[in-house]
Amino acid sequence: MKRIETSIDKVKTDIRDFYNPVLHHFMVINAVDLGEKIEVQWFFCDYAHPCEITAFCTQIQPDIEIPSIRDIVSSAWVAEAELVDLMNIKIENTPKGFVLEPDFESGPLRKKK
Amino acid sequence: MGKQYEIPLGAQHISLLEPLHFKFTTENEKIVDTTANIFYVHRGIEQACCSKFKFRQVSFVVGRVCGLCSISHSTAYSQVAEKLVKIEIPRRAKYLRMLVIELDRIHSHLLCLSHVAENSGFEALFMKTMQYREFSMELLEAVCGNRIQYDFSIVGGVARDLKPAVGQMILERLKKFKPQLDELVDIYENNWTLSLKNKGAGAITKEDAMRLNVVGPFARAAGLAIDVRNETEDLLPWKEVGFEMVLDTAGDVHARNMVRLHELYVSMRIIENIIARLPESALITETKAFPDGEAVVRIEAPRGELFYYAKGNKTQVLERLKIKAPTFSNVSAMVEAFKGNEYGSVPAIIASYDPCLSCTSR
Numbered sequence: 470m471k472r473i474e475t476s477i478d479k480v481k482t483d484i485r486d487f488y489n490p491v492l493h494h495f496m497v498i499n500a501v502d503l504g505e506k507i508e509v510q511w512f513f514c515d516y517a518h519p520c521e522i523t524a525f526c527t528q529i530q531p532d533i534e535i536p537s538i539r540d541i542v543s544s545a546w547v548a549e550a551e552l553v554d555l556m557n558i559k560i561e562n563t564p565k566g567f568v569l570e571p572d573f574e575s576g577p578l579r580k581k582k
Numbered sequence: 583m584g585k586q587y588e589i590p591l592g593a594q595h596i597s598l599l600e601p602l603h604f605k606f607t608t609e610n611e612k613i614v615d616t617t618a619n620i621f622y623v624h625r626g627i628e629q630a631c632c633s634k635f636k637f638r639q640v641s642f643v644v645g646r647v648c649g650l651c652s653i654s655h656s657t658a659y660s661q662v663a664e665k666l667v668k669i670e671i672p673r674r675a676k677y678l679r680m681l682v683i684e685l686d687r688i689h690s691h692l693l694c695l696s697h698v699a700e701n702s703g704f705e706a707l708f709m710k711t712m713q714y715r716e717f718s719m720e721l722l723e724a725v726c727g728n729r730i731q732y733d734f735s736i737v738g739g740v741a742r743d744l745k746p747a748v749g750q751m752i753l754e755r756l757k758k759f760k761p762q763l764d765e766l767v768d769i770y771e772n773n774w775t776l777s778l779k780n781k782g783a784g785a786i787t788k789e790d791a792m793r794l795n796v797v798g799p800f801a802r803a804a805g806l807a808i809d810v811r812n813e814t815e816d817l818l819p820w821k822e823v824g825f826e827m828v829l830d831t832a833g834d835v836h837a838r839n840m841v842r843l844h845e846l847y848v849s850m851r852i853i854e855n856i857i858a859r860l861p862e863s864a865l866i867t868e869t870k871a872f873p874d875g876e877a878v879v880r881i882e883a884p885r886g887e888l889f890y891y892a893k894g895n896k897t898q899v900l901e902r903l904k905i906k907a908p909t910f911s912n913v914s915a916m917v918e919a920f921k922g923n924e925y926g927s928v929p930a931i932i933a934s935y936d937p938c939l940s941c942t943s944r
Contacts, residue, residue, distance in 0.1 A: 470878050495795045497906040519813035544794045544914035568621040
């Protein structure tokens with residue numbers, strides 16, 4: 470797995486520069502609760518070299534809104550909606566309530582303090 | 583423009599195997615827009631795997647994510663855990679994992695095909711397909727001890743060996759299944775009534791499949807060559823046992839049926855080769871290491887690419903486990919492929935997606 474460390478300000482530009490739907494397969498967005506921060510990871514692989522998995526990684530404060538990539542990867546809305554509900558991350562233009570019921574406890578995958 | 587009607591379908595509906603809700607906007611019976619809600623069965627399995635269970639127990643837990651592709655989940659998890667504890671499993675264990683994955687693919691594809699037939703109004707074909715599928719369930723029970731939820735792949739290798747008599751039984755039953763599969767291919771390909779329902783229904787193009795990152799038979803039926811078995815030689819040597827990718831171009835329900843049927847021939851060939859070339863070695867690599875670092879693994883489940891991410895912290899309990907099921911990748915395309923189709927084709931189109939909501943919601 471090739472990790473590309475980026476920042477919240479640059480991640481969308483980096484993904485836009487990298488992603489070509491004919492060459493790259495978008496897999497999923499993952500988040501890991503590190504305690505004080507959350508690491509968000511956007512996973513892609515290459516159709517021509519499928520064993521090469523590229524992950525754009527950035528660490529964010531839990532209350533920061535991250536940019537949506539659905540204007541670059543049109544199928545990313547499902548993964549973004551999942552992160553909003555399960556990790557209680559704020560994502561641009563992504564409401565709560567797609568994966569869990571709107572009144573469900575937010576962020577069940579976050580570590581309990 | 584005609585009057586538009588909104589028609590809800592699900593979450594409980596006779597054409598659905600699992601809870602799934604669509605809202606179709608129709609105009610003169612043609613679908614012009616669709617929304618979907620697929621997350622009715624979230625069970626918190628990822629969280630349980632990172633809090634309640636030790637990493638060696640997790641392969642049994644993730645086997646319960648899905649009743650149909652249990653072996654894909656437990657194998658993918660075992661592989662990602664083996665990366666974290668830095669071990670290589672014995673070759674015999676790799677071969678046996680591939681054997682059960684392919685037996686599982688046979689039963690899963692036949693279940694999907696039967697369901698497409700049923701939702702297309704062809705009940706006799708549904709019953710015939712289910713009748714022919716039974717042999718694969720019996721073989722899975724003979725190999726693993728269970729018809730579903732096999733608990734076969736464990737961290738370090740596999741839990742059971744293949745007895746020579748069972749290997750012989752598999753070969754005999756495959757030989758008997760071959761003409762039955764030929765018969766099914768003939769019916770699914772040439773039956774006039776089924777063609778009317780399935781040809782052109784729920785079609786997507788290769789470009790759309792790429793744009794929407796579709797996986798599995800759904801993608802391959804549209805001509806997008808994506809099959810993890812073609813790619814991950816380092817973990818399971820698929821090409822050694824005769825894997826070949828099956829592709830179609832039409833991208834409709836009929837093409838998905840054809841891809842699944844022809845993949846059954848490939849699965850049979852792989853199983854025969856595995857039994858003929860089964861290496862002699864131990865079944866498990868022992869280790870006392872704890873998982874450390876992060877790793878990802880992809881595996882080709884019957885519905886497509888299954889993705890596992892795990893992060894360890896040198897303790898018995900994982901820091902994070904992420905599961906991305908094939909249906910999760912296909913949601914966007916599932917919604918788009920309805921557009922322009924007759925409302926009456928919806929049940930067959932849904933069945934042809936072969937959605938697995940248990941996997942998707944976890």
